[in-house]
Amino acid sequence: xxxxxxxxxxxxxSTGMGLATAVFLAKDVDKRFKVYATxxxxxxxxxxxxxxxxxxxxxxxxxxMDVCSDESVEKAVKEVLDAEGxxxxxxxxxxxxxxxxxECVPMKIAKEVFxxxxxxxxxxxxxVLPGMKARQSGLIINNSSHFGIVGIPFVEVxxxxxxxxxxxxxxxxxxxxxxNIRCCLLEPGPVQTPIFEKASDWIQENLDATTIDPKTxxxxxxxxxxxxxxxxxAMQNCEEVAQIVKxxxxxxxxxxxxxxNQKFEPEDIPAKLADATGNKSVDVITERFFGGQ
Numbered sequence: 001x002x003x004x005x006x007x008x009x010x011x012x013x014s015t016g017m018g019l020a021t022a023v024f025l026a027k028d029v030d031k032r033f034k035v036y037a038t039x040x041x042x043x044x045x046x047x048x049x050x051x052x053x054x055x056x057x058x059x060x061x062x063x064x065m066d067v068c069s070d071e072s073v074e075k076a077v078k079e080v081l082d083a084e085g086x087x088x089x090x091x092x093x094x095x096x097x098x099x100x101x102x103e104c105v106p107m108k109i110a111k112e113v114f115x116x117x118x119x120x121x122x123x124x125x126x127x128v129l130p131g132m133k134a135r136q137s138g139l140i141i142n143n144s145s146h147f148g149i150v151g152i153p154f155v156e157v158x159x160x161x162x163x164x165x166x167x168x169x170x171x172x173x174x175x176x177x178x179x180n181i182r183c184c185l186l187e188p189g190p191v192q193t194p195i196f197e198k199a200s201d202w203i204q205e206n207l208d209a210t211t212i213d214p215k216t217x218x219x220x221x222x223x224x225x226x227x228x229x230x231x232x233x234a235m236q237n238c239e240e241v242a243q244i245v246k247x248x249x250x251x252x253x254x255x256x257x258x259x260x261n262q263k264f265e266p267e268d269i270p271a272k273l274a275d276a277t278g279n280k281s282v283d284v285i286t287e288r289f290f291g292g293q
Contacts, residue, residue, distance in 0.1 A: 007034050007084045008025055008033050008088065009091070010093055011067050011094040013039050015193060016191070016193030018037070019238070025245075039062075049062065063076050063080075068115045073123045089141065090124055090128050092120070092121035092165075094121075096112070098113055099155055103212070104211055104212065118168070125140060136179055139183075140183050145189075146189045146269070147162055148187060149187065149273070151285075152289070153219070154223045182254070184257075185257045186244070186258055186260065188261060189236065190230070190234060191235070233263070
């Protein structure tokens with residue numbers, strides 16, 4: 001067996017970007033990566049095993065890890081360190097989405113979104129940092145979103161969790177640079193993953209239409225239709241994102257922020273970052289979703 005040059009730990013690998021990236025890196029013809037692909041529920045590992053069957057046990061190792069559990073994260077990281085002696089790359093990919101009027105979101109659900117999207121990444125970073133600092137080497141990729149910079153209507157909980165992840169990463173980067181540890185914020189637009197289906201399923205199961213006033217209901221329906229149109233015109237596949245992650249790891253993309261999809265509302269992020277008042281961003285989103293109301 002050829003020793004991989006980079007040990008990569010990825011969260012949220014049962015579906016979507018995590019699965020695609022794990023398989024893509026593990027199948028690298030030069031075996032430059034050994035991937036520890038993790039997921040909360042190992043009963044859902046079937047697709048990963050099937051797509052990665054040619055490299056299972058060699059460059060692809062599947063492990064259980066629940067990013068919402070301190071004990072689970074500590075156990076998984078320890079097992080990788082015991083086996084390999086190091087973790088070169090952490091890809092905080094696990095995430096959940098939510099699209100619904102804010103007043104309909106139970107506090108329990110809002111906390112769950114933050115526990116996965118923000119605190120899950122926080123736990124893993126805390127777990128890998130001592131080893132990376134000791135070796136003076138490492139890369140942390142945090143899967144943010146286009147909506148980690150630009151807030152949009154009815155996605156408040158998801159956006160705010162990704163805003164928090166952006167703030168964490170931006171704050172860490174200058175410190176970790178002193179230890180030769182690189183940070184990157186991956187900022188995808190719409191990607192063909194089950195995350196949107198799961199968000200839609202939650203709406204159907206939990207949204208009580210009687211708690212929404214008629215105007216909010218109308219605005220919500222308009223926002224859903226707008227997102228459906230925008231997403232259908234600019235949807236990206238998971239393999240494209242996996243290639244970008246590989247480029248980041250290999251140092252071909254070194255910026256703090258990496259937007260993966262230039263077809264999806266390309267003016268949003270430059271407008272947001274260029275306007276210190278924040279007014280232009282609100283005006284642009286209001287016009288797009290609600291016709292300037």
